[in-house]
Amino acid sequence: FGSRLLHLQNSNTSILPSHLCPFWEAFAIDIMVNRRSLMRGGEDTVQQAEKVGVFLARIGFAMRGVLYALIGIVTLYIACGTGKPGKASKEGALQLLAQESGGYAMLVLVVVGFVFYGLWLLSMAIRGTTKEHGWKAILFRVKCAFKAAIHFVLAAYAANMLSGSGSGSGGGSTKAKWTAKLMEHSSGRALIGLIGVIVVVIAFSQFKKAWDASFMDGMGIEALQGRRRKWILIAGRVGISSRGFILTLVGLGIIGAAIHHNTHEATKGIDGALRDVASYPYGQAILILMAIGFWCFAAFQIACACWARID
Secondary structure (H helix, E strand, O other): HHHHHHHHHOOOOOOOOHHHHHHHHHHHHHHHHHHHHHHHHHHHHHHHHHHHHHHHHHHHHHHHHHHHHHEEEEEEEHHOOOOOOOOOOOHHHHHHHOOOHHHHHHHHHHHHHHEEEHHHHHHHHHHHHOOOHEEEEEEEHHHHHHHHHHHHHHHHHHHHHHHHOOOOOOHHHHHHHHHHHHHHOHHHHHHHHHHHHHHHHHHHHHHHHHOOOHHHHOOOHHHHHOOOOOOHHHHHHHHHHHHHHHHHHHHHHHHHHHHHHHHHHOOOOOHHHHHOOOOOOOHHHHHHHHHHHHHHHHHHHHHHHOOOOOO
């Protein structure tokens, strides 16, 4: 509209009175300037919103670190044979977090951080990656979507704890009931066995990731130099290897449960696998190493919260 007024004012066939031309010219320029300011303001608002979203996703990384640090603490208690309550799982870590002073505020951070961390993963699932092609690109999208779903579930779990509508204690019994129903059929046992195989494959992918340090790719951390990068690399390798080890135990336990029709073995999860390790020869030493590994992964997540590139 402003540019049209300027055109009319400058044209030889202008219908505007000569004494109003300066007024209309100033009016038109003011409209155009305000339009540009509004556009810049809108762009600034979008940029500010993106910055807030990135900051909250970083909180998600940090909360992942906190949960793995707590899992490491519970693992150490298992190694020492103490009666410390809590399970060595993300749900157990959330319950342990809620019992501490300031636990309510930490749970709020978990909910907000995991929601935005999940949204970031979901955006990656939608956009895909230019580094992979074919079936690898599809696998990347599926992996990001699956991880996003996990963190949305954990956020909902923490939100339920905040609202006091449930502590999540019934989740295990529900899982056991569904597993028992599947165990009644040969096709159900085959499905459970397939899940165990998938978990083992994921575990070996963790070992591969730790070996070739591919977890550093595309995160912006690989651009760090010197001692800082070295320690982050070590923490990531040790932590991801620990995840691979425990997932291997969980996957093999699920496969064994499907073969022997054992519902308890199929549903014991990470906590049950760690408690089984305590009965192994040198089980205490293994658990202490596992606790150190979980703490290393927690440190790596904190490093991601500080330096990872999130877009």
